[in-house]
Amino acid sequence: MRLLFGVIRLFICWFLWLIFGFPSAGRVLIDALSSPDKNIRSIAAMLLVKSGKRAEPLLLEATTRRESLPLVLTVLGSIGDPAVIPHVQQFTEDENPSVTHAAREALKVIQFGAKRP
Amino acid sequence: MPYRMVTKPIPFPRAFGAASDAATLSQAAILLIMGLEIRRDRAMLTHHRSAMRTLRVPPINTRGRRVRMDDAESRLGVYPLGAERQVLPVRRYRRLAEDCRKQPNPLAVATLMEACLRHPHDLVRAAAAISYFALTSEPRRLIRILEDCTRSDDELTREVAATGLAKLAPEHPRLLELARPPSPQTQGSSTHTSVLVHGTWAADEQWWKPAGDFHAYLLNNCRPDLYANADAFSWSGAYSESGRALAATELQAWLGAHGIQDPYLLTHSHGGSVVMLATQNGLNTGPLVLMSCPVHSIYVPDFSRTGPIVSIRVKLDLVILVDGGGQKFTDPRITERILPIWFDHFASHSPSVWQRYNLCSKIPP
Numbered sequence: 001m002r003l004l005f006g007v008i009r010l011f012i013c014w015f016l017w018l019i020f021g022f023p024s025a026g027r028v029l030i031d032a033l034s035s036p037d038k039n040i041r042s043i044a045a046m047l048l049v050k051s052g053k054r055a056e057p058l059l060l061e062a063t064t065r066r067e068s069l070p071l072v073l074t075v076l077g078s079i080g081d082p083a084v085i086p087h088v089q090q091f092t093e094d095e096n097p098s099v100t101h102a103a104r105e106a107l108k109v110i111q112f113g114a115k116r117p
Numbered sequence: 118m119p120y121r122m123v124t125k126p127i128p129f130p131r132a133f134g135a136a137s138d139a140a141t142l143s144q145a146a147i148l149l150i151m152g153l154e155i156r157r158d159r160a161m162l163t164h165h166r167s168a169m170r171t172l173r174v175p176p177i178n179t180r181g182r183r184v185r186m187d188d189a190e191s192r193l194g195v196y197p198l199g200a201e202r203q204v205l206p207v208r209r210y211r212r213l214a215e216d217c218r219k220q221p222n223p224l225a226v227a228t229l230m231e232a233c234l235r236h237p238h239d240l241v242r243a244a245a246a247i248s249y250f251a252l253t254s255e256p257r258r259l260i261r262i263l264e265d266c267t268r269s270d271d272e273l274t275r276e277v278a279a280t281g282l283a284k285l286a287p288e289h290p291r292l293l294e295l296a297r298p299p300s301p302q303t304q305g306s307s308t309h310t311s312v313l314v315h316g317t318w319a320a321d322e323q324w325w326k327p328a329g330d331f332h333a334y335l336l337n338n339c340r341p342d343l344y345a346n347a348d349a350f351s352w353s354g355a356y357s358e359s360g361r362a363l364a365a366t367e368l369q370a371w372l373g374a375h376g377i378q379d380p381y382l383l384t385h386s387h388g389g390s391v392v393m394l395a396t397q398n399g400l401n402t403g404p405l406v407l408m409s410c411p412v413h414s415i416y417v418p419d420f421s422r423t424g425p426i427v428s429i430r431v432k433l434d435l436v437i438l439v440d441g442g443g444q445k446f447t448d449p450r451i452t453e454r455i456l457p458i459w460f461d462h463f464a465s466h467s468p469s470v471w472q473r474y475n476l477c478s479k480i481p482p
Contacts, residue, residue: 003460007435038463042318043439049356070321078356098321105320105353113359 006032006040014047018054026058033068033075045071049078060087069094070102077106080113128173130218133229134211136237143172144210145244145277148233150174151226152248157181175221179252184227186255192228195235198258203235204457210236227252234259237457239266239475240274247281256285264291268478270338270471310377311340312350314368316386316409320354324466325385334468335383339477342381352391358415361387365394372400379403379424383480385466386436390416396423404481407451408465409434411442420450425481429454429465436462454479 010032016025032044048055056079062072073091076084088110091103127135132143150169153161154177162169186197193213195203213229230252233245243266246259253259263285266278282289313332315325324331327345336343344350350371352364368391372380381403382392389410396402396419404424409431418426428446432455437444446453456474458464471477 003435007439039436039461042436042462045318046356046436046439071318074318074320074354075356077353078360080357080359102321106355109353109355109357109360109363112363113357116359116362 003037003039006035006037007043010040010044010047014051018051023058026055029055030058030062030067030072033062033071041071045075045078048075052079053081055079056081056084060084063087063091069096070098073099073102073106077102077109080110082110082114085110126172128171129175130211130214132172133214134207136207141238141240144233144236144238145240147172147174148230148241148244148248151177151230152244152251155179155226155248155251175218177221177226179223179226182223182252183254184223184252186231186253188224189227189231189253192224193231195231198234198262204237205232205235223252234262237474239269240271240277242266243269243274243278243281247277247285250285260286260289264289265478267291267295269475270477271475311335311343311381311383312372312377313343314350314382314384314388314392315352315354316384316388317356318354319385319388320351325349330468331466331471334471338471339480340381340383344375344377352388356387361391361394361416364391365398365400368392368395369398369400381424381481382406383408385409386462387411393418406480407446409437409462411437411440412444412446413442417448420448426451427454427480428452429456429476429479431456431458431461431464433459434462435460 010029013025013028016022017029029044029048032040035041035044048059056076059072059076063069069091073088076088085107088103088106091099092107094100094103125139126146127140127143129147132140132147146168150165150172151174153165154174190197195205210232213232217225217229227249230245230249233241234249236242236245242262246262250256250259260282263278263282266274267282269275269278279292279295283292313325313335315322319325323329326332327347327349332343332345336345350368352367353360379401383406384392385408387410389407390413392402392405393416399422401422402424405418405426407426407428410428428451430444430453434444454476456464456470458470464470
């Protein structure tokens, strides 16, 4: 039941953020990326990807705070916007191997997507 | 599966109204004693008189009569035993046991045993199959249940089932398999190399990596041929078509580089989509196990290139709901295994869920 409420909360915040642009509602999605529940983490990440480029400012801000960094980088890679390549690139030599790996994979996905018809 | 130590067994019929370890073990013991009564095994009944009193097993006299399977099934209102096991609520078992206590006639006993053949715990299923053998008109199907239970994750269930099988069908080929000492060549059930493919967002997670909990569970209980070197296959885990398309080419390259042909693939979530794309690109695989895989029309396997396919999923998976995919594969070539669990996308790769529902025996060999 807690999971169900958690998902409903994410959806409400997502709608508030998309429709009214409340930044605090968008922040809830970013915070959910570090939830202990994998279902909540996954759903928040999927909603951010579904928001497309609109989510990028929130995600880039999260990278500067190093919040849930590997997952945030994977979300950026999933959105596939070549404009974020320079930002993602700076994490390819990070001291944390999980971050390095996520950044490199995200770059590969963005570059692969850009080449696809 | 280690059981909690039982210091106080639960008597009949109360044992059938609970789902604890003590209840499960008590149910199995009661059913086995009922089997002695059905077979009128006086020597063993005398031997277990004290246990019968403690467990309050009702006196049963079936007079050697066999109960028609249809009668028991129609009284129970269940389908015949088939590929999909019907799950009955615990209160139903309690009510059937209560009926049996009030009127321990052959039909009441047969109905309880018929219900226990559908029990969620395989130890109870094995005990029911052994005891019901002398009472049902269709004993052959019970052999299949026992054979199935010899592959249980639970050692006690395996022992009980194998002993029952040896008594009821001493020529059964499964007994020869069990008697054969394992050797490096015969360990495991196939010549494939198994490979685990994680899903979206999971590249950084531990469960699928060698020494991760699910990897270790599969390796030790289901797939001794599971790839276990440090350079296990991984992909970006990106939530995009591009990410999956890239992963499909990477999977083919990884398998080629490791000289692995026709791998047995176990996948979670969109890891299944990655594999299905790879088969469209020409990858040949052995059996394919899809765990919580979202159903999308663009991700279908090339059936001419895959072995048997099993899809294991929970009910109303919330992550798949958000993903927008379906849950049910409509192609009859994909066998569906639906777990009696709701919402949780990750339950399908939980070792405890695999153990509880004996999923090792539900995937292709």
